[in-house]
Amino acid sequence: MVDDQCLACKNNTATYxxxxxxxxxxxxxxxxxxxxxxxxxxxxxxxAQLKKRN
Structure with missing residues (x-):
């Protein structure tokens, strides 16, 4: 698993x-x-909310 991978879809880079x-x-x-x-x-x-991270 890639460290910055989305844990929901496992296809894209996680940024939130x-x-x-x-x-x-x-x-x-x-x-x-x-x-x-x-x-x-x-x-x-x-x-209750998500925020965009760098």
Whole structure:
């Protein structure tokens, strides 16, 4: 597994993280689907927002 790979689709580079835990786990496509909330794929913490990371 590549370190910067999206943990949801496993196809794209992860650039988004849940507000709260800050794990960079979602690509832009998956982030659009989860924009209103969900559960972090790395730690399981619930979130209400995502933010773009560099």
């Amino acid at each position: 993280s849940p507000v709260g835990c800050d794990h960079i786990v979602y690509c832009s496509s998956c982030a659009m689907k989860l924009a209103t909330g969900g559960k972090c794929k790395q730690c399981g913490q619930m979130f």
